[in-house]
Amino acid sequence: MTDDVAIHAQGLHKSFGDLEVLKSVDLTVRTGEVVVIMGPSGAGKTTLLRCLNLLEEPDAGSITVRGRTVSCSGPRQSRSRRRLIRDIRVRTAMVFQQFNLFPHMTALQNVIEGPIHVRRLPRSYAIEVGERLLARVGLTDKRDEHPARLSGGQKQRVAIARALAMEPEVILFDEPTSALDPELRAEVLQAIKNLAAHGMTMVIVTHEIAFAREVANRVVFMDKGYILEEQSPSVFFSNPANTRIRSFLRLMSDSGPHPELEEAS
Amino acid sequence: MDLLAQSVPILLKGMAITIFLGVTSFVLGFGLGGLIALARISRFALLKALAIIYVSVFRGTPLLIQIMLVYFGLPQLGVQMSPVPSAILTFTLYSAAYLSENFRGGILAVEKGQWEAAGSMGMTYSRTLRRVVFPQALRIATPAIGNRFIALMKDTSLASVVTVVELTRVAESVGSSTFRYVEAFVVAGAVYWLINSVLSVGQEVLERRMGRAYA
Numbered sequence: 002m003t004d005d006v007a008i009h010a011q012g013l014h015k016s017f018g019d020l021e022v023l024k025s026v027d028l029t030v031r032t033g034e035v036v037v038i039m040g041p042s043g044a045g046k047t048t049l050l051r052c053l054n055l056l057e058e059p060d061a062g063s064i065t066v067r068g069r070t071v072s073c074s075g076p077r078q079s080r081s082r083r084r085l086i087r088d089i090r091v092r093t094a095m096v097f098q099q100f101n102l103f104p105h106m107t108a109l110q111n112v113i114e115g116p117i118h119v120r121r122l123p124r125s126y127a128i129e130v131g132e133r134l135l136a137r138v139g140l141t142d143k144r145d146e147h148p149a150r151l152s153g154g155q156k157q158r159v160a161i162a163r164a165l166a167m168e169p170e171v172i173l174f175d176e177p178t179s180a181l182d183p184e185l186r187a188e189v190l191q192a193i194k195n196l197a198a199h200g201m202t203m204v205i206v207t208h209e210i211a212f213a214r215e216v217a218n219r220v221v222f223m224d225k226g227y228i229l230e231e232q233s234p235s236v237f238f239s240n241p242a243n244t245r246i247r248s249f250l251r252l253m254s255d256s257g258p259h260p261e262l263e264e265a266s
Numbered sequence: 267m268d269l270l271a272q273s274v275p276i277l278l279k280g281m282a283i284t285i286f287l288g289v290t291s292f293v294l295g296f297g298l299g300g301l302i303a304l305a306r307i308s309r310f311a312l313l314k315a316l317a318i319i320y321v322s323v324f325r326g327t328p329l330l331i332q333i334m335l336v337y338f339g340l341p342q343l344g345v346q347m348s349p350v351p352s353a354i355l356t357f358t359l360y361s362a363a364y365l366s367e368n369f370r371g372g373i374l375a376v377e378k379g380q381w382e383a384a385g386s387m388g389m390t391y392s393r394t395l396r397r398v399v400f401p402q403a404l405r406i407a408t409p410a411i412g413n414r415f416i417a418l419m420k421d422t423s424l425a426s427v428v429t430v431v432e433l434t435r436v437a438e439s440v441g442s443s444t445f446r447y448v449e450a451f452v453v454a455g456a457v458y459w460l461i462n463s464v465l466s467v468g469q470e471v472l473e474r475r476m477g478r479a480y481a
Contacts, residue, residue: 054386056382056385056386087388087389087390088388090385090386090387090388091387091388093386094386094387095382095383095386095387097379097382097383099379101377101379101380101382101383102383103380103383103384103398104402104479104480105401105402105405105479106479114387114397115387115388115389118389118393118397119387119388119389119393147479147480149479149480149481163387167387167388
């Protein structure tokens with residue numbers, strides 16, 4: 002394992018009851034890379050993403066983040082394994098489709114919660130960093146508002162600031178704009194583009210083709226629990242080899258993104 | 267009216283005992299109920315089973331029987347308790363069963379995404395409960411918890427059967443010594459109503475304060 006690998010997932014399998022959602026998936030994400038995962042509904046994109054920070058336990062395979070490996074065969078409930086999983090989660094922040102901000106906390110409190118109560122940073126320092134991050138997503142004036150007072154786009158930008166506050170190796174985005182009205186998507190996509198410009202490592206599940214083309218270093222196409230293709234965006238979008246991808250892209254560009262087709266998280 | 271006027275000090279004392287019984291049992295029952303709710307949602311099967319049995323027993327038997335069993339039954343087993351502590355013990359055990367179900371309902375009503383957001387930043391289970399789940403669960407459960415408090419305040423009148431001189435027993439004795447039963451029980455009922463009116467105003471204020479973040 003070389004030093005510039007942020008996440009390495011090997012041989013991931015995951016079933017929900019009889020439904021096999023992931024069938025032997027390997028994925029390597031290098032530091033500084035932006036990987037976009039695309040594919041039809043039910044392809045396993047969200048499940049793969051959730052497995053990467055072990056929000057979902059794979060049935061088989063292993064996840065390595067910065068040299069720390071969690072294997073998903075063998076005993077599961079040991080204390081050391083739980084600590085390892087927490088350690089990996091600290092390093093892989095997640096941004097959810099439904100934002101999942103803490104509704105009883107203000108924007109700033111949401112952002113500093115992890116730094117104070119997980120990373121154990123001094124409160125005053127956490128506040129300083131939190132304010133800087135809110136400024137970075139353009140929400141300085143919403144610092145003391147509760148999520149109920151924020152628009153969807155503002156909520157998602159707070160969620161991005163909250164993810165950044167963990168200083169993660171990589172941020173995982175699970176359809177970050179799918180729950181948003183079209184006119185609110187741009188501000189969130191712009192915030193993500195800014196992170197890309199700063200060299201943040203990211204894995205993004207999205208249906209936004211124009212955005213993917215612009216921001217991705219690599220596009221991963223999933224279908225029926227497999228990774229069918231990994232390509233640079235230029236090749237993927239203009240000259241896809243696989244007919245399955247061609248028909249998917251045609252469907253997407255015919256009628257734009259299909260929020261109603263997207264998996265519920 | 268003179269006879270009743272003379273009874274005011276003893277009525278006030280009865281009221282104080284009633285409030286003391288209700289508040290003490292509620293506070294203790296709140297704590298115990300929280301622990302039982304935790305056991306109930308725990309992944310340890312034994313704890314879970316114990317919590318289920320506890321709730322089933324204390325919710326499924328008459329409070330009056332519990333009161334008499336503790337007061338008259340425990341001495342038979344060699345445990346002596348004076349009336350007030352034995353009443354408080356019973357009310358605590360009884361209300362903890364109900365409150366634990368209120369807490370559990372509140373905890374289950376917190377969205378799964380909240381657990382995931384906390385978990386995905388590496389928070390431990392106990393910290394997630396404390397920082398993320400409890401504050402939201404408590405808000406959801408506040409109306410039910412308020413109802414429980416008010417019901418408990420009225421239930422304390424049952425302590426009169428084990429010689430606790432609380433409001434109901436005072437009314438009874440004032441009634442029998444003055445033969446003014448109507449006035450005595452009307453006054454006692456009015457005092458319960460007054461206490462509970464204060465409690466429901468408190469509940470409303472609390473609900474409004476906790477709801478502020480969500481408006």
